[in-house]
Amino acid sequence: DAMVIQNPRYQVTQFGKPVTLSCSQTLNHNVMYWYQQKSSQAPKLLFHYYDKDFNNEADTPDNFQSRRPNTSFCFLDIRSPGLGDAAMYLCATSRDHVGGNWNQPQHFGDGTRLSIL
Amino acid sequence: DAKTTQPPSMDCAEGRAANLPCNHSTISGNEYVYWYRQIHSQGPQYIIHGLKNNETNEMASLIITEDRKSSTLILPHATLRDTAVYYCIVRAKHGSGNTGKLIFGQGTTLQVKP
Numbered sequence: 001d002a003m004v005i006q007n008p009r010y011q012v013t014q015f016g017k018p019v020t021l022s023c024s025q026t027l028n029h030n031v032m033y034w035y036q037q038k039s040s041q042a043p044k045l046l047f048h049y050y051d052k053d054f055n056n057e058a059d060t061p062d063n064f065q066s067r068r069p070n071t072s073f074c075f076l077d078i079r080s081p082g083l084g085d086a087a088m089y090l091c092a093t094s095r096d097h098v099g100g101n102w103n104q105p106q107h108f109g110d111g112t113r114l115s116i117l
Numbered sequence: 118d119a120k121t122t123q124p125p126s127m128d129c130a131e132g133r134a135a136n137l138p139c140n141h142s143t144i145s146g147n148e149y150v151y152w153y154r155q156i157h158s159q160g161p162q163y164i165i166h167g168l169k170n171n172e173t174n175e176m177a178s179l180i181i182t183e184d185r186k187s188s189t190l191i192l193p194h195a196t197l198r199d200t201a202v203y204y205c206i207v208r209a210k211h212g213s214g215n216t217g218k219l220i221f222g223q224g225t226t227l228q229v230k231p
Contacts, residue, residue: 004160031217042204042221043161090160094217103149103168106219108160 004109021076023091032074035090121205126226135192139205142186154201
């Protein structure tokens with residue numbers, strides 16, 4: 001059974017029209033991550049939530065925002081999508097560090113592929 | 118920036134062992150070596166990780182050199198379904214403000230052939 005669920009798998013939006021991607025998890029992990037993966041490139045971390053604490057990567061554009069209303073759900077909001085934002089968006093979760101060590105793997109969803117018209 | 122170096126592509130015959138190398142010469146003592154793979158149109162899948170000892174699970178074995186500057190992921194009997202991009206990642210073990218984030222490099226595209 002899928003443990004990190006991303007909906008929808010494919011999303012089409014218009015240039016400049018706000019779009020929201022969703023992620024839910026059944027693992028009760030306290031850390032949730034959003035990655036962007038452009039065609040033929042490796043995933044790139046945008047930001048993450050450690051419980052309710054939001055942590056933005058330094059080079060993540062302001063156009064990207066996130067919300068986490070509860071442990072199970074996390075949303076990625078793109079306020080004004082440009083053509084360059086077309087990509088696969090991946091959500092991942094992990095447990096808190098155990099014994100002070102980050103030795104718990106991240107679990108990924110299958111992503112939402114976003115297209116911009 | 119990614120702290121690992123991997124060959125961009127490798128081929129392997131079906132049923133044979135696939136040995137995927139990774140260099141991480143600047144790894145520090147508090148960093149784990151993680152391996153993930155990504156099959157086309159899917160999210161990355163965790164395979165295995167280790168600190169300094171060799172590790173084995175149902176998917177693969179991880180061999181880490183004594184100086185920890187390189188490692189090898191071994192798929193003992195590769196199948197066509199193992200065709201994927203394999204990522205070797207070093208991940209900070211702990212530390213103030215550390216988020217346990219993964220920084221992906223370009224990975225190795227493994228093609229398993231019949």
